[in-house]
């Protein structure tokens with residue numbers, strides 16, 4: 723089965739509309755898709771009739787704070803209309819908007835004016851995220867590309883992880899909405915093996931159910947290490963591209979390194 727359980731649209735910081743994402747997923751031969759926008763599910767209200775053979779499950783990527791750093795938890799197979807989720811989303815949206823104001827203030831102190839309005843323009847209907855600030859910084863010529871904008875302005879304390887709720891709170895929200903919590907892209911937090919093991923244990927203890935052992939194209943040894951980590955902690959295996967836009971070979975829709983042959987697949991938790 724071809725699947726992709728981690729993708730973004732214009733409802734957060736992706737470049738494709740929900741309709742365009744569905745079309746691209748169908749063209750890529752994907753049969754099981756989760757749209758996992760940052761702290762938002764608005765894409766689901768804008769989905770066209772699905773092409774035959776494509777199944778879409780309710781998904782989200784929630785921002786959380788762990789030990790002062792930002793950690794992402796993907797929620798899969800969510801009941802999108804649930805009250806629990808609506809309340810969670812209102813609270814995340816509030817946190818994101820307060821954080822955007824703080825980021826704009828800090829940028830102002832560094833000589834970047836009108837950043838809030840600029841980022842809001844790039845965000846459109848979506849809640850403002852750091853990539854929208856990056857797009858503004860590139861637009862005004864302060865940085866050559868988003869990567870440089872993150873390096874110079876957005877990577878560290880401009881986006882304090884204190885804006886986000888705890889791992890336990892986030893996982894509780896996902897479970898209350900009938901979903902399965904997946905620790906997203908575990909290799910991207912810059913943690914040592916020991917620290918990643920501790921995060922995984924904390925995630926499991928808080929009710930997490932799966933580990934994203936494949937994030938886009940990655941080396942086989944990375945997959946092996948993460949699968950071993952999942953097994954040690956009794957977590958199922960998930961995989962997704964973290965697709966944001968066409969043209970990025972390492973995160974193309976449905977183009978994933980293979981899952982290891984053994985280990986429980988995350989979809990077995992709801993099938």
Ligand code: AMP
Nearest residue numbers: 735760850851852853868869872881966
């Ligand atoms: P936020 O949700 O506002 O904290 O923004 C996080 C998002 O920024 C991630 O999901 C990525 O899409 C993007 N991002 C993170 N780091 C970088 C980077 N170094 N260069 C470009 N985009 C990045």
Ligand code: MN
Nearest residue numbers: 730735760966
């Ligand atoms: Mn993103």
Ligand code: MN
Nearest residue numbers: 783794906907
């Ligand atoms: Mn993420």
Ligand code: MN
Nearest residue numbers: 728730783964
């Ligand atoms: Mn993502």
